[in-house]
Amino acid sequence: MGSDGKVFNLAEVSEHSSPKDCWLIIGGKVYDVTKFLEDHPGGDEVLLSATGKDATDDFEDVGHSSSARAMMDEYYVGEIDSSTIPTKQKYTPPKQPQYNQDKTSEFIIKLLQFLVPLAILGLAVGIRFYTKAA
Incomplete structure (x- = not known):
C-alpha cells in the first residue's frame, strides 16, 4: 500500500x-x-x-x-x-391525512346535484332564445 x-x-x-x-x-x-x-x-x-x-x-x-x-x-x-461520516437516513414520507373515499364521493354528488340542474336550465334558456332569434 x-x-x-x-x-x-x-x-x-x-x-x-x-x-x-x-x-x-x-x-x-x-x-x-x-x-x-x-x-x-x-x-x-x-x-x-x-x-x-x-x-x-x-x-x-x-x-x-x-x-x-x-x-x-x-x-x-x-x-x-x-x-x-454522517449516517444515511432512511427516507420516511411526511404524514398525510387519510384519504376518505366516502366524503369525497359525497361532495361530488352534492356538487353534481347543484350543477346538473343549472346546466339543464341554461341549455333550455339558450335553446329558447336561439329558436326565437332565428
Whole structure:
C-alpha cells in the first residue's frame, strides 16, 4: 500500500476535491486518485463528483472489474474515521391525512346535484332564445 495507513476525518478528505488534488473514500479507505483522473475510463468529472462524501455506493454501483480494484492499492493513502461520516437516513414520507373515499364521493354528488340542474336550465334558456332569434 502507498502510505503508512494514516487515519483521516471527512473534513480533511473533503479538502482534496479539485482536479489538482482529488481524494476519494471507498470502503472505509482513502485514495489519492489525482494521477488517475486523466486515465479514468468514465472521465475525471465522475471522480470529482464523488469527493467530500463516502463514494463506496457510487463505486459499487458501476461494477468495477477485479483489475480496477487491484489498481486501487497504488492510490491508497489511509483510512477514514467512520465516525466523521454522517449516517444515511432512511427516507420516511411526511404524514398525510387519510384519504376518505366516502366524503369525497359525497361532495361530488352534492356538487353534481347543484350543477346538473343549472346546466339543464341554461341549455333550455339558450335553446329558447336561439329558436326565437332565428
